Amino acid sequence: MKQSQAVDTTVDLGGISLRNPVLTASGTFGYGTEFAPFLDLRRIGGFVAKSLTLEPRVGNPPPRIAEAPSGMLNAISLENVGVEAFISEKLPAIPEGVTVIASAFETDIDRYAEVCKRLTGVPRIAGLEINASCPHVKSGGIEFGQDPAVLGQLVRTARQATSLPLLVKLSPNVTHIGEMARVCEGEGASGISLINAVQALEVDPETRRPLLANGLGGLSGPAIRPIALRMVWQASQAVSIPICGIGGIGSAADAVKFLLCGATAVQVGTSNYLQPSIAADVADGLVAYAERHGIPRIRDLVGALEFPGR
């Protein structure tokens, strides 16, 4: 981030101190080192590493991705190296001074707790994000984040399993996001991250088959940004814990929109693929925006949306 005496860019995301509010989203930033040729990771607030399971996990058969209007569908199935390899191999390769948030994912609550426990007390991990958008085997494949009772149980268990700041990444595939946000707050989450990819389907009319081998996938990219803004705003009306806004962010202007809607920090996702240094550009652009508007602290923008009739 550019040197600026005028603008204070620091934020506190539920106990995670960030030098600026621009993070990168889990699943779009690998384990960080992949981006070393393209940007200095110390220019961004930090990154959320790829979601980890207890054991290494192999992904879905191809095709795993497809293009959609201003977006992409993916069905990778959370392929990852597993929590042990992350700790022993991936984490030591990340440069000092980079804020790392680990992401946990499992298919049942006890295993979730195991992953959270394993990541706790590991030097370099500043916080934990649990991915509540994956299918819960015992609920017949419904996402953890789609059932308030299951979500509550997950957050409670994770909260007991770790002393780290705990972010819950919510599924957008729900009717009342505010209710889900309240469940997280009630069970002791330090903050919430939203939105994850929107469940979607794209079809090849010639073959009459889905474009993805998995059938359904998750839609991400600029196409989902207005949905994400709406959900961040609704969640911010429902809870007082900090929110990390995610969904199609590709510029500082996009990031400002999320801050205005109530996000304390943001995560850049799919845009990392198109332009691998984009997150640093977003961070720099936030300073320029604050300077242009005479705003002394970036965090003054949080929730400053002037919504009609309020």
Place this chain on the structure above:
Amino acid sequence: MAEAIWEVSAAGAVPIRAEAEVVRNVSEGPSSWRLVLRVPSWPGFRPGQFAMLSAGAQQAARRTDPLLPRPMAVYRAETGVDGAEVEILYKIAGRGTALLAEALPGQRVAIVGPLGRAFPPPRSGERVIIVAGGTGIASVYELAARLAGAHPVEILFGARTASDLMALEDFEALKIPLQVATEDGSAGVRGLVTDLLESALEASAPGSGRRIYVCGPTAMMRRCADIAAENEVPCIAALENAMACGFGVCLGCAAPLREGGYALVCRDGPAFDAASIDWERLP
């Protein structure tokens, strides 16, 4: 002429990211295009490596559709005093390449590259057969250029029809034997390039070893892999899966392996031992 033998390792040159300037972008036939980009720096590349290209991303109206950059083989590159020129051959195959074809000289195209694992060089004395199908020819020019004069090498080039044959004159200038097959017989022999491969293997003695390099449509590469296996000749295939990032993050370009699991075409390839790929499960 570039150096004949190149190093192959996972840790190659550090790729660049640049808003490249379009120097030239010209049609060479019904749907074949040649794009020359100027970049401020270029670390060099090895045969088979690729770059991710995004056309129109830097216009005043930020483009988000089509969203993803397109992987393109680096055809060749020349480093000069003020940067380098990177050459790409492509066909208009969809929305991304249609947009690329509209890029005018002076406009910008975002580039990330060179990326991926190169073709391993042949062993000393090995007789090399390069097999290309359609736009696959763009992946093998640098290979042919570096091997010309250093190895016995021939090129077999197949396409549906004569107008699909790209950059023939470049290959003729290398002065290495070139055979052409078209499905409609409008150029070269009528038939498939894989038929030429079978004939070439019959005509050449195993001698001090032979090696096949192939790039083209999946069905054609699969057939080449089968022919190579039947003849016990090593075969290297350059895969061309769709991908979102090009550097091992999106995990979208997974290629199924015969031993189980997947390799990433962007990171572990695009050049693979053809025998390691589970062609049955590759879409």
